[in-house]
Amino acid sequence: MRNKATIELDDLPKGIQRSRALPDARLGALWDSIILDERLKSQLLSQAVLNFTLRGKVDRSVIPLHGVILLVGPPGTGKTSLARGLAHRTAESFPGGTFRLLEVEPHTLTSSAMGKTQRAVSDLFSQSIAEAAMAGPTIVLLDEVETLAADRSKMSLEANPIDIHRATDAVLVQLDLLADQHPNLLFVATSNFPQAVDSAFTSRCDLVMPIPLPDRDACSRILKDCLTGLSRTYPAIGKLASAPQFDRCAGECVGLDGRAIRKMVANALASSPQTAMNPGQVTIEDIFNAARAAKASRLAGGKEK
Ligand SMILES: Nc1ncnc2c1ncn2[C@@H]1O[C@H](COP(=O)(O)OP(=O)(O)O)[C@@H](O)[C@H]1O
Ligand SMILES: [Mg+2]
Structure with a gap:
């Protein structure tokens, strides 16, 4: 309308x-x-x-x-x-x-x-x-x-x-x-x-x-906000924000921009065909791996310039 x-x-x-x-x-x-x-x-x-x-x-x-x-x-x-x-x-x-x-x-x-x-x-x-x-x-x-x-x-x-x-x-x-x-x-x-x-x-x-890239604390808040938003649809994702490895994931995001952090979470949801079918199954390891991959590709891109 x-x-x-x-x-x-x-x-x-x-x-x-x-x-x-x-x-x-x-x-x-x-x-x-x-x-x-x-x-x-x-x-x-x-x-x-x-x-x-x-x-x-x-x-x-x-x-x-x-x-x-x-x-x-x-x-x-x-x-x-x-x-x-x-x-x-x-x-x-x-x-x-x-x-x-x-x-x-x-x-x-x-x-x-x-x-x-x-x-x-x-x-x-x-x-x-x-x-x-x-x-x-x-x-x-x-x-x-x-x-x-x-x-x-x-x-x-x-x-x-x-x-x-x-x-x-x-x-x-x-x-x-x-x-x-x-x-x-x-x-x-x-x-x-x-x-x-x-x-x-x-x-x-x-x-x-x-407008700077997010610092450590901002990365953590963006990641948390993203997971909390997803938990409204997939309640199981909510507990990842308080998982012991959450801080490591947030640390791995430093150097990424806010958009890249949210896209990285989408990559984690697509880490396997099974998770893509049932995004609520995503694990904190999936997120850590996706963050690491996003950082690696960002660094590789940076070197080419
Ligand atoms: N500091 C931030 N905090 C939270 N989300 C962010 C932040 N920066 C970017 N984003 C996310 O990235 C998306 C794209 O941001 P956008 O305003 O288009 O950035 P830009 O215009 O600088 O390229 C936003 O919708 C938001 O979801
Ligand atoms: Mg813009």
């Missing part, structure tokens, strides 16, 4: 993948599911809230906020989930507000025919996003922003068409215009490759927050 609060792809302007009314409890669950130092979460939320309390009231010559937050870190560390969750938590901080979250899909813009990317980017920002911001407080997710704001200094014109170069210029021009005209707008951008993001974009960010 179509959810009225969510506008589907067909009805959306080019470049916007999804538009939804906030707050949205599902995004709140996402925010809670990402295990991260509470101080970082609190800093992130405070910066986003300040965007909406301060910018409409204090002149940009005093505090030059652009309304852009950038999350950078290795793939699978929860950046996209945090960005969506942040939108929800920010909206929730202003009861009675009519916040919306727009999700931009940069690839649909840059896959346009030569010469059209710049135009597509300009239209997206100056029309679709500006219109949303006029209708009410708006948060825009710019996922994997390096696609849109690619570092112009590192671009070879051969490998990267001049079109992308112009797209980066267009993003910067539009960000400046929007920052001036729409204090009710916040961009939350993510990047797996901060070195690929143009420094003029980074310098416009009000906060650049590195």
